[in-house]
Amino acid sequence: MKKYILDLKVVENRRVHELYTLLKLTTHDGSALPEMLPGQFVQVAVDGSKTTFLRRPISINNVDRLSNQLWLLIRNAGDGTRALMALKEDDILNVMLPLGNAFSIPQNANDSILLVGGGVGVAPMLYWGAQLKEKGFAPQFLIGARSAKDVLQLDEFEKIGKVAVSTEDGTMGEKGLVTTNSILSTSIDKIYCCGPAPMMKAIAKVAKEREIECEVSLENMMACGLGACLCCVENTVKGNVCVCTEGPVFNINELTW
Amino acid sequence: MVNLGVNIGSLRLKNPVLTASGTFGYGEEFADFIDLNRLGGFIIKGTTINHREGNPYPRMAETPSGMLNAVGLQNKGVDYFIENIYPRIKDVDSHVIVNVSGATIDDYVAVCEKLAPLDKINAIEVNISCPNVKQGGMAFGTTCEGAAQVTKAVRNAFPKTVIIKLSPNVTDITEIARAVEAEGADSVSLINTLLGMAIDVERQRPYLSTITGGLSGPAVRPVAVRMVWQVAKAVQIPVVGLGGIMNGRDAIEFILAGARAIQVGTANFVDPSVTMKIIDYMEDYCQRHGVSDINDLVGMINQ
Structure with missing residues (x-):
């Protein structure tokens, strides 16, 4: 896939959580955004930060073709992402995209598919879930978070399919880690997972034990x-x-x- | 019309802009962003006689105005390059220079002998300055004897242009430059990365798996400019300058200090199209300053 370096315009910077922001971007000249696949990422240039130097890799959270928008869900993880969180409407962000490979499409239309996201790792699952639904699959979601307030984009996921939630403090869904969620004891043919490394490793272990196809980001x-x-x-x-x-x-x- | 062409050994570069080894892959990775044919040349990442897996992850840390890396010369070996990569890039209208690395003199010679018959490879850059490998690498580049030995051996094994890449991790870089010039090097390039280190104070651990690594980016530029200036005065052969060049202004700074050509490294990570902007800037700069030939600017501050 051809890669581009584009100046994108901030349409909206919505603080969805004290630590997370949802950046909605579009082209500054109205041209269509390039093709991007679920699972791919972008590299954004950080201007105005004295301590950062390199671009920041960010997952593609969603591509909305109707509004010609690229969504990036960003966690405040340091000086670079903090500068991104401070962007204002109409600011320009230099973005290199699309990068990396993509999630692979399930083999059978009737496959039972589970998309697992932990923390900001839910980001790629929104675009992937939406694309799967468009292709005729019925993806389900499993979201892991510390607490109810840390469950991101729940309304968006619920528009696409059934959502199971695990919170460590039990304030939403089942109490505990995603690996103990009861949805994992249903029949599942394929898991896609993105989140902290320990979570992905635990999910991978479950998948291996139960011989479920599994991809991690x-x-x-x-x-x-x-x-x-x-x-x-x-x-x-x-x-x-x-x-x-x-x-x-x-x-x-x-x-x- | 400004002449940007420069000579390095028997190479005629259409302009002084090269890309630094290890920052530009095999060139193809950047084809969506730039016209490779416009480059003076590009330098293939460090190539060794055998496949190398490199160092364990994590291999990088961002530091003020720069980064540390400890890749450790990961590459698939010279045979893989010749069989799989070379056929894909040999028709590019630019110079392809291979960076050659080794743990022993015999390793360097073996790689040179395999590259010498390739029509498109008219120059090699010999890495005697990698800070990230346990054997060879920088060990050859930090003594005059070691640098001279490698230079003598590759000079005999590779009849075309030989550029020796120098380490800044020495007390007096001009001594090393003179030593390699005396053994027949056609050019020297400098600087390789500066040995550095960074610690994650919350986790109380070094960021890099290897603890130390090579510092690059604009943080090292003043050191690089100083060393290029010193070396350019110390040797007769052309100097290729690199170290933290982020834009055209920085490139001109190296030329004024005495570099005949420059390499763009870490900046490729931040802006993969930066080399094209640097070439445009150089032409514009020369016009603004009434210079018809960029060679007239080389070492200007010494005249």
Whole structure:
């Protein structure tokens, strides 16, 4: 897929949580956004931060073709993301996109599909869920968070399919981690997962035990996003490979987890 | 019309802009963003005789105005390059320079002998300055004897242009430059990364799996400019300058300090199209300053 460097305009910067913001971007000249696939990511340039230097890799949260918008769900994780959270309507953000591979389409139309997201890891699951539904699948979601207030974009997920929630304090859904949620004991053919590494590893373990196909989206630290700097490598059955080009989505069978 | 063409050994570059080894992959990764044919040349990432897996993750840390890396020369080996990559890039209308790395003199020589017959490879850059490998690498680049030994060996094994990439992690870089010039190097490029380190104070652990790594980016630029200026005065062969060049202004700074050509490295990560902007800037700069040939600017501050 052809990659682009675009100046995108901020349509809305909605603070959805004290730590998270939803950035809605569009082209500054009204042209259509390039093709982007669920699971891919973008690299955004951070202006106005004295301490950051490199671009920030951010998952594609949603692409709304009707409004020609790209959504990025951003967690305040440091100086770079803090600068992004401060963007105002009509500000311009320089974005390199689309990067990386994508989630693979399930083999059978009747497959029971579960999309698992933890924390800001829910981000790619919105676009993927919407695309799956458009393709005729019936994806279900499992969202993990500390507490009810940390469950992000619940209304958006509920528009697409059934949503199960696990919170550590039990303030929403089932109390505990996603791996103990009862939805996992239903019949599932394919899991897609994005979240903190310990969560993905735990889900991968469940999937392996129950022989469920499983793909995870990694977020190793990276510089270029293009496969040039070789910094974001993950050790796989094929050796060290770049998460930015061979991933970020991997079948768990490719990983050495 | 401004002449941007420069000579490095027997290479005629259409302009002084090269891309630095390890920051530009095999060039193809950037084809969506730039016209590779416009580059003076591009330098293929460090290539060794055998496949190398490199260092464990994590390999990078962002630091003020720069980054540390500890990739450790991950590459698939020279045979893979010749069989799989070379056929795809050999028709580009630009110079393809291969960065050659090794743990022993024999390793360097073996890679050179495999590259020498390739028509498109008219120059190599010899990495005697990688801070991220346990053996070889920087060990050769930090003594005059080691640098001279490698240079002598590759000079015999590779009949075309030989550029030796120098380490800044030395007391006097001009001594090393003179030593490699004496053994027949056609050019020197500098600086490789500066050995550095950063610690995550909350987790009380180094950021890099290797603890130390190489610092690059604009943080190192003043050090690089100083070393280019010193080396350009110390040797007769052309100097290729690099270290934190982010834009055209920075590139001109190196030229004025004495660099005949420049390399763009870490900046490719921030803006993959930056090399095109640098070439445009150089032409514009020369016009603004009434300079018809960029060679007239080389080392201007020393004249």
